[in-house]
Amino acid sequence: MNRPPIALLAVDVQRDFLPGGSLAVSDGDAVVAPLRALSDQVSLVVATRDFHPLHHCSFLERGGPWPPHCIIGTPGATIHPDIDAMADLIVSKGTDPEVDAYSGFDGTGLAGILRSAGVERVVVGGLATDYCVRATALAARREGFETEVVLAAVRAVDVHAGDGDRSVEQMHRAGVAIRESV
Numbered sequence: 255m256n257r258p259p260i261a262l263l264a265v266d267v268q269r270d271f272l273p274g275g276s277l278a279v280s281d282g283d284a285v286v287a288p289l290r291a292l293s294d295q296v297s298l299v300v301a302t303r304d305f306h307p308l309h310h311c312s313f314l315e316r317g318g319p320w321p322p323h324c325i326i327g328t329p330g331a332t333i334h335p336d337i338d339a340m341a342d343l344i345v346s347k348g349t350d351p352e353v354d355a356y357s358g359f360d361g362t363g364l365a366g367i368l369r370s371a372g373v374e375r376v377v378v379g380g381l382a383t384d385y386c387v388r389a390t391a392l393a394a395r396r397e398g399f400e401t402e403v404v405l406a407a408v409r410a411v412d413v414h415a416g417d418g419d420r421s422v423e424q425m426h427r428a429g430v431a432i433r434e435s436v
């Protein structure tokens with residue numbers, strides 16, 4: 255029996271979000287191995303990336319919440335090589351200097367791309383649980399995809415202690431399935 259294709263959404267596994275980066279997520283590189291394992295369970299791998307111009311509105315210099323990160327053309331914006339190698343498609347977000355985008359569906363056409371490919375179900379992992387993973391999973395659900403987040407494949411920023419856990423609760427309440435491990 256032919257089942258509809260499943261897509262893995264590998265969110266923002268980029269150098270600036272990994273240890274040593276300008277907006278590093280603690281233990282962020284721990285998501286890479288689970289994402290690689292998940293890629294064997296799906297038929298389409300989409301990598302999203304934060305991809306900002308200089309002086310993006312989300313940066314501190316503009317009154318935004320974040321230090322400069324993932325600037326187009328800099329090493330910090332590059333996707334982890336293992337994730338880059340397994341991606342069938344790379345989706346860029348936050349490219350407008352005046353608009354921020356946490357969700358991989360925001361202004362990218364991703365929902366249409368997935369529907370065109372026959373995808374009905376998405377599996378989400380990457381960085382970070384409490385920002386772009388949460389936004390991407392909630393948007394996937396709103397777009398009508400069966401959506402699952404794998405806890406082994408995500409890490410949180412936790413600006414406030416417990417942000418990651420609260421985000422998981424919020425996703426669960428919104429109808430996102432939460433799976434512990436690959």
Ligand SMILES: [Zn+2]
Pocket residue numbers: 304305306312323324348
């Ligand atoms: Zn950003």
